[in-house]
Amino acid sequence: MHKSTRLTLLGTALGNFFxxxxxxxxxxxxxxxALTFFPPGNPQLALLATIGAFASGFITRPLGAYFIGRYADAKGRKAALILTFMLMGGGTLLIAGAPSHASAGLLGALCVLLGRLLQGLAASGEYGAAAAMFIEVAPPGRKGLYGSLFIVSTYLALACGALLAVLVYSLLGAAATEAYGWRLAFVIGLCIVPFGLWLRAGMAESQAFSQARRQPRQAAAPIDWQAxxxxxxxxSLxxxxxxxxxxxxxxxxxxxxxxxxxxxxxxTSLACLIVAASVVLGGHLSDRLGPALPMFGGLAVILLGGLPAFGVLLWHPGMGSILLxxxxxxxxxxxxxxxxxxxxxxxFRTRQRALGLGLGYNLGVALFGALAPLVSTAALGYGIHYAPALYLLLTALISAAASRALLGRAPSSSTCETLP
Structure with missing residues (x-):
């Protein structure tokens, strides 16, 4: 693999991680x-409000996917990836520096809300542009494996986020963490921003995009909404x-x-590492055997293993049942x-790939990801502890139908053509 290709893959993956x-x-x-930015006295209501602010980051995701996706398909993957990193840094800065409810009332909650909206814009644009870059740069015949490394960077970020939470809670204790310690984790995130920008500034543009851009510009084809x-x-799943x-x-x-x-x-940090290892295995198997077997095998593990395990968690709550x-x-x-x-x-074709992937992914996240914690938290208030299992079952069935549609449209081999 050429050195510039390795640097591009590394810059995309590490930037996605950060x-x-x-x-x-x-x-x-x-x-x-929740304890910092909302009035005391009703911790459940405060948590619900905090989760609502968390979900607000999803409101901007379809907008970010559309505008940043179009920007990536017009100006390049590299330019879009630098833009998303700057937006994420701005959103993180707002959250880290927001004043508490005790000192400024609802002003802090408004700062958190604006920060989440900016982070949502960044995350939505990141997926389409980064996924397009990874797929277009990865070598033929190994796109499943190399594509899985892009996804692994996301789950390693989740594992590190969980471990960072463990570190802060362990060193400072619950009281200090809830008072001010949580801000330290966001400050660490801010310190990473200059390094991430440097990495992405040194990346090469996708050759497939550069070739497509040199071709005569034709009337823009409508987006494939079925795809x-x-x-x-x-x-959804x-x-x-x-x-x-x-x-x-x-x-x-x-x-x-x-x-x-x-x-x-x-x-959670251990579970994220399990996901990362399984993602690499799934990508490797898709290169060797095609995507159908590992895809439906994964669905079967969730339906036959994961959902019953949630029942075990409800009957015998504890660390063992949570990890199971x-x-x-x-x-x-x-x-x-x-x-x-x-x-x-x-x-999707090359000149619509960032937009198409970004729109599909972020609309799915906005519809199913934002509702997942909101529905579960609201149901918890009524004593309905099994709501997460029902939600997972619904999305598993939706993804099973989408899998059949995908395999009906795409070749059985996972070799990716880079269409102009």
Whole structure:
């Protein structure tokens, strides 16, 4: 592999890692943020309001996917990836520096809301441009494996975010973390921004995009909305499983079972590593055997293993049952996402790839990811602890239908053509 190709893949993956680390810190410190920016006296209402602010980051995601996706398809993947990193840094700065409710009333909550909106814009533009760059640069015949490395960078960011939460809670204690310590994690995220910008400034542009750009410009073809719907359906399971079994689990376990956030953060970091390993396996198998077997195998692990494990968690709440639920969902999720990623690239041409992938992914996240913690938190208030399992079942069925549609459109081999 050429040196410039390796640097481009590295810059894209590391930049994606840093962005998702900043984006997901909010979820791991949601309990502390709730106590900082909302009136005391009703912790459940404060948590629901905090999760609502978390979900607000999804409101801008379809907008960011559209505008930044079009920008990436017109001006280049590199330019879009630098823009998303700057937006993520601005959003993280607003959250880290927001004044508390005790000192400024609702002003701090408004700063947090604006910060989440900027982070949502960054995250939405990041996926389409970064996924397009990775798929177009990866060598033929190994796009499943190399594409899986892009996804792995996301889950490693989640694992590091969880470990960072563990470190802060361990060193400072719960009281100090809830008072000011959570801000230190966001400051660490801010310190990474200059390095990420330097990495991405040194990347080469995608050769496939450069070739397509040199061709005579024709009338813009309409976006393939059927393909976008397939991506939305595929995203439904991945995003609901991610937010329910990984990011939201510390807050859910604390509210439902009074299990310490520190303990569940450790379990979450281990589960994220399980997902990362399973993603690589899914991508490798898709290169060797085609995507169908690992995709439907992953769905089967979630339906036959992950959902029953949630029942075990309800009957015997504790660290062991939490890790069992997260681990089984992680294996299924990793196989499914790792195997499907490279096939999705066949759904869009080069000059529509960032827009098409970004729109499908972010509409799926906005529809299913934002609702997952909101529905579960609201149901928890009524004593309905099994709501996350029902939600996962619904999204698994949707993703199964989308998988059949994807495999019906794409070749059985995961070799990705880079169409102009």
């Amino acid at each position: 962005e998702w680390l900043d984006f997901t810190l909010y979820g791991f410190f949601s309990t502390a943020i 976008v719907l397939v991506v939305i359906g595929l995203t 991945g995003t609901s499983s991610l937010y329910l079994s990984m990011i939201f689990m510390p807050a859910f376990a604390k509210a439902a079972f009074d299990i310490a956030v520190l303990d569940t953060s450790i379990a 639920f997260q681990g089984l969902n992680g294996v299924g999720l990793g196989l499914f996402v790792g195997a499907s990623f490279s096939s999705v690239c066949n759904l």
